[in-house]
Amino acid sequence: MASDLVHVDDNGILTLTMSTANAGTALDHELVLESRDALRAVTRGALDADVVVLRGDGKNFCAGGNVAQFAAADDRADYLRGLADDLHSTLAYLYESQLPVVAAVKGWAAGAGMSLVLHADIAIGGTSTKLRPAYPGIGLSPDGGMSWQLPRVVGAARARHIIMTDQILDAERALELGILSEIVADDAVEQKAYEAAATLAAGPRGSYRAIRRLVHEGATRSLTDHFAAEGASISVLSATAEGIEGVDAFLAKRAPDYRGVR
Incomplete structure (x- = not known):
């Protein structure tokens, strides 16, 4: 693995960082690809890990796709299809790995960031955490499995309502709906997520x-x-x-x- 943003520690925790402070904590395509490589290595027995932690390296978990890059693409349809396919193949390896997943959801989780949260078994949020589908705001439809996973969490009718009206879900509402597992102080989100991951890594x-x-x-x-x-x-x-x-x-x-x- 080429980056310390994607690595396995001595406890068997595979950290997958999905965004950085660059580009406003948008989903980082290179990190998505690096995460895919790591998860593929797990599925092939080339990398040993017990649990995955999804996180962001900036103030937010992930603010969604990089819309400026969408707009700059020569062929937007081809570019967006490529991004979606790469994200989806990464998530497919996440499921194939069968590793439990913990998300450290600090700040915003919007668009693809919210989709990622929905794939976590345990999602730790902060008091200021907010989630938003974001896709209708730019005239697009969900990717990252949001339209498959959200109905399974909150029900189909509620999922349609949340996505179509582009609702902003604060931490308490997300906890009530079952999207977040626990709310802690904003500055304790990552610590709590890694504590949960360490407990899982030491378990069966x-x-x-x-x-x-x-x-x-x-x-x-x-x-x-x-x-x-x-x-x-x-x-x-x-x-x-x-x-x-x-x-x-x-x-x-x-x-x-x-x-x-x-």
Whole structure:
């Protein structure tokens, strides 16, 4: 990985920085590509990680796409399709990696930034955090999976309302809707996000990956098919080193050491 903005630390936390102070904390295309490379390496077994943290390096999590660059493109349609395809392939690798995802949502998360938040399992916001679809404001439609993910979080009718009216959701409203998981002081957002990530990194890797997979795949399965998937998953995990350690530790009334049995 070429940048310290995309890296794995000693705790197994893969940091993916999606924006910097440049261009008003717009989504950084090069960082999207670098993040894709890192996630692809995880899926291929070339990079070991336990959890992903999504963050921004400026005052905002991500203020959306770089509209000035949209306007400057010789062929806007081709340029926007390329940007969307790159973002979508990055997110596809995020799901393929099966890693739990924590988002440190400070400041604004607008447009593609809001889309990214919706892919987090745990999204930590600050008291000043605000989210906004932003697409209708520039006459465009969502990308980054917003129109797929938001209805699954808030319901289809509410999702249409939020996106079409370009609502600004403050932190409390986003928490109420289930988009944010927790609100902390603005200056504690990243610290809390990394604390949550460290807890996940020390936990049962197989369990978390299975939970993420089951929750997402459950949206398109019948209940009976999902019963079968749950039964198969819990059975497989019970025979893994982590599953055995978890049960044995419970019976011994001690804290499980999941890292020690990997």
